[in-house]
Amino acid sequence: MPEVKNCARPTRDRTRGGSRRMAILLCLTGALFIAPTANAGPLFKWVDDKGIVHYSERLPTEATGKAAAQLNRQGAVIKRHAAALTPEQIAAREEEARLKEEADKRAQEETRKNEALLKTYASEQDIDDARERALANSRDAIKNAQHNVTQAETRQTDLARQAAAHKDKRLPTKLQRDIDSNEIELRNQRALLEAKQRDAATITHRYDEDKRRYGELTRDNRTTSRLTSTEVSKK
Numbered sequence: 527m528p529e530v531k532n533c534a535r536p537t538r539d540r541t542r543g544g545s546r547r548m549a550i551l552l553c554l555t556g557a558l559f560i561a562p563t564a565n566a567g568p569l570f571k572w573v574d575d576k577g578i579v580h581y582s583e584r585l586p587t588e589a590t591g592k593a594a595a596q597l598n599r600q601g602a603v604i605k606r607h608a609a610a611l612t613p614e615q616i617a618a619r620e621e622e623a624r625l626k627e628e629a630d631k632r633a634q635e636e637t638r639k640n641e642a643l644l645k646t647y648a649s650e651q652d653i654d655d656a657r658e659r660a661l662a663n664s665r666d667a668i669k670n671a672q673h674n675v676t677q678a679e680t681r682q683t684d685l686a687r688q689a690a691a692h693k694d695k696r697l698p699t700k701l702q703r704d705i706d707s708n709e710i711e712l713r714n715q716r717a718l719l720e721a722k723q724r725d726a727a728t729i730t731h732r733y734d735e736d737k738r739r740y741g742e743l744t745r746d747n748r749t750t751s752r753l754t755s756t757e758v759s760k761k
Contacts, residue, residue: 675715
């Protein structure tokens with residue numbers, strides 16, 4: 527009897543091999559479709575002048591200067607692009623920066639003055655003594671100016687009496703020259719006296735202000751030290 531060959535097993539093998547090849551082919555095809563999506567760049571979201579929202583892979587020319595958001599493929603914002611500032615906004619920002627710079631300079635100057643004040647004086651009494659020394663010099667200058675004013679006024683009275691003796695006659699050249707010269711001297715001495723009196727008032731105000739600031743600074747320092755000591759004792 528002729529030998530019968532079993533063909534069923536090879537058929538199953540061929541079918542199994544074809545399925546395996548088909549699965550591999552499908553995987554490769556899927557990878558080709560998935561890869562571009564996974565590697566694609568971010569999206570940009572921006573709004574045009576009409577308020578319409580746009581999405582694009584690149585920002586077009588018409589989006590230049592407008593606010594935009596950069597999104598990943600899941601729609602999450604990963605970066606924002608601020609809109610270009612208007613001339614008014616630029617001017618406001620520059621003014622704000624200028625004011626801040628001036629405020630910083632004033633604060634630095636105030637700190638410098640406060641440190642110098644604390645280094646110069648050991649107590650409020652030191653400030654009072656310094657004020658008295660400064661006012662003593664000013665008082666001497668005021669006294670000298672007052673003396674000169676008095677002399678010029680006395681001279682003015684004497685010259686006026688001499689001029690009255692000539693009645694309606696023309697005054698001698700020398701007398702007229704003395705009168706004119708004395709008037710100039712009197713005006714100068716009166717102006718000098720007023721300036722010295724203003725200086726004295728300025729000195730008094732300056733030292734009073736120094737004393738006020740010194741009191742505030744030392745009180746603040748004492749308060750800070752007291753609070754620090756309290757905290758340390760609690761520990």
